[in-house]
Amino acid sequence: MRRQRPDVRRLYQAHARQVWRTIARLGVPAAAVEDAVQDVFLTAHQKAADFDGRASPSTWLIGIAVRVAANVRRSGKRRALAVVPSSSDGAPTPHEQLERRRDLEALDATLSKLAPEQREVVVLMDLEHLSAPEVAEVLGVNVNTVYSRLRLGRAALSRALKGEEVAS
Amino acid sequence: MSESGELSTEARAFIAEHSQTGEPTAQELARVWERIDGATAPVKAARRLPVPAEWLAVAAVLIALLAARGVFVLVHDQGGPKLRVLEAYRAGDIDGALQRAKTECRGDECAGLEAKLAKAASLSSRIGALTPEERAELGALDEALAPGGTSAIALKLRAPAPPPVSPRDLDGLVDEARELIQSKSYDAAVARLEQCVRLDPGHAACLRMLGSTYARIASRDGDAEKMERARTAYQRFLEVAPPDDVHVPKVRQILEAAPDEAPAPSDSPTPFVDWDTTGAGGQRSGDGSVVVVVGGTGVVETSENIRRVAIGDGSVADVSVTGPRKLTVTGVAEGETTLLVWLSSGARRVWLVQVHPK
Numbered sequence: 247m248r249r250q251r252p253d254v255r256r257l258y259q260a261h262a263r264q265v266w267r268t269i270a271r272l273g274v275p276a277a278a279v280e281d282a283v284q285d286v287f288l289t290a291h292q293k294a295a296d297f298d299g300r301a302s303p304s305t306w307l308i309g310i311a312v313r314v315a316a317n318v319r320r321s322g323k324r325r326a327l328a329v330v331p332s333s334s335d336g337a338p339t340p341h342e343q344l345e346r347r348r349d350l351e352a353l354d355a356t357l358s359k360l361a362p363e364q365r366e367v368v369v370l371m372d373l374e375h376l377s378a379p380e381v382a383e384v385l386g387v388n389v390n391t392v393y394s395r396l397r398l399g400r401a402a403l404s405r406a407l408k409g410e411e412v413a414s
Numbered sequence: 415m416s417e418s419g420e421l422s423t424e425a426r427a428f429i430a431e432h433s434q435t436g437e438p439t440a441q442e443l444a445r446v447w448e449r450i451d452g453a454t455a456p457v458k459a460a461r462r463l464p465v466p467a468e469w470l471a472v473a474a475v476l477i478a479l480l481a482a483r484g485v486f487v488l489v490h491d492q493g494g495p496k497l498r499v500l501e502a503y504r505a506g507d508i509d510g511a512l513q514r515a516k517t518e519c520r521g522d523e524c525a526g527l528e529a530k531l532a533k534a535a536s537l538s539s540r541i542g543a544l545t546p547e548e549r550a551e552l553g554a555l556d557e558a559l560a561p562g563g564t565s566a567i568a569l570k571l572r573a574p575a576p577p578p579v580s581p582r583d584l585d586g587l588v589d590e591a592r593e594l595i596q597s598k599s600y601d602a603a604v605a606r607l608e609q610c611v612r613l614d615p616g617h618a619a620c621l622r623m624l625g626s627t628y629a630r631i632a633s634r635d636g637d638a639e640k641m642e643r644a645r646t647a648y649q650r651f652l653e654v655a656p657p658d659d660v661h662v663p664k665v666r667q668i669l670e671a672a673p674d675e676a677p678a679p680s681d682s683p684t685p686f687v688d689w690d691t692t693g694a695g696g697q698r699s700g701d702g703s704v705v706v707v708v709g710g711t712g713v714v715e716t717s718e719n720i721r722r723v724a725i726g727d728g729s730v731a732d733v734s735v736t737g738p739r740k741l742t743v744t745g746v747a748e749g750e751t752t753l754l755v756w757l758s759s760g761a762r763r764v765w766l767v768q769v770h771p772k
Contacts, residue, residue, distance in 0.1 A: 254454055260637045262443050270436030280446050283438075287450045302601055304635055345760075349435040356428065372421065372429050375634055375728075377599040397419035404422040
């Protein structure tokens with residue numbers, strides 16, 4: 247039976263929030279998150295024919311998101327394209343925007359002390375609640391490696407929260 | 415086997431605190447979708463039109479000529495809407511046939527067709543679990559819709575009846591699903607529970623767990639369709655569960671409390687999820703900590719209205735907002751986790767939740 251191509255609109259409706267959170271938590275600067283999310287779904291649209299259905303659409307998209315986030319971090323993109331909303335309907339208040347920005351900075355300040363591969367596993371498993379086999383699929387590594395990175399990442403997170411030096 | 419190391423108390427609190435961090439607003443999502451839609455629209459248009467525009471112009475002229483000679487009309491009428499509906503049914507696309515019957519087939523020739531297709535669709539969706547009377551009814555409907563026994567349904571009806579399902583098979587699926595839920599492999603758990611419901615559409619425990627697991631996935635992914643499946647499974651559970659089933663009041667409470675539209679995760683981090691309580695009462699042991707037994711519930715009250723809640727480890731305890739200033743904590747498995755509550759003033763409160771064995 248021929249597998250149906252994932253439709254980008256449906257994918258966006260179902261998974262945009264998770265992709266957004268993942269991108270934001272993987273060290274992509276706040277001003278570049280929108281662009282990165284857009285990149286993820288455009289990539290999914292372009293590669294829809296390659297989706298073989300072995301993984302769930304959610305796992306497939308998170309795999310793309312992890313790669314896009316890594317590219318953004320590597321290239322040090324700081325494209326400040328955040329658009330000021332034209333309407334205030336439903337928009338967060340300035341206070342809420344500040345609070346969200348501070349929350350994200352606090353999260354990033356701690357997670358940035360972890361090695362990137364440990365951060366990816368901690369974010370995907372402890373914050374996004376993916377299973378170890380799903381994370382293995384996303385990162386293209388075996389499950390033992392996932393557990394090993396998770397163990398090291400959790401230990402590094404604990405040390406970072408206690409204010410200790412984290413060796414990466 | 416897990417060699418992942420345990421989260422320290424600080425790490426658990428940190429993760430609970432940031433369970434919603436990075437969440438986009440609806441406006442941000444809409445803004446990015448506009449950009450994606452704008453960027454993909456030309457590609458989609460190109461896919462829909464894989465031939466040069468000049469060819470299309472020639473084709474349009476030819477069609478106009480054919481229509482002028484009456485050929486187009488003749489071809490269009492030859493099939494007829496009823497025939498197209500029945501062809502879809504014969505090929506096994508019952509939902510497609512039903513849709514066509516509703517939208518295309520309006521004349522006298524189609525009278526009663528929609529009702530027959532709806533009944534056939536309903537029966538064939540659980541063809542492996544039909545009673546002998548229901549199989550006979552489906553056979554009669556099939557003969558009326560596709561005489562000669564050549565339809566996909568007729569082939570399925572002629573296939574040997576599946577072996578009876580033993581309760582042990584179902585128990586095995588429930589056990590596997592429970593383990594998968596505990597290890598947070600919700601998608602795999604859903605596969606087991608869907609299989610269980612296919613084998614026994616009236617299995618109350620499977621339906622309840624299916625509702626709970628879909629709700630977890632919906633909450634995790636912000637997936638409205640999964641939330642709808644959760645609702646359907648819970649509603650089906652209420653239809654089949656015996657009145658004295660201990661879970662019935664809780665499931666009813668969930669369905670009454672949940673809004674019609676599936677909530678976004680940011681609005682309600684653990685909505686609708688896992689009410690595997692046995693009614694054992696929880697105990698609040700003073701400010702800062704809540705003690706419950708596995709399967710029991712405890713109530714937490716706050717001094718101000720609650721804005722947002724998060725639980726550190728959903729496999730240890732679940733939390734739901736049961737009033738403007740009231741939370742109910744349900745013990746899931748032995749252990750400790752952190753409950754964070756954001757109040758309307760912006761203040762944040764933290765409770766340590768301890769779940770003890772029964």
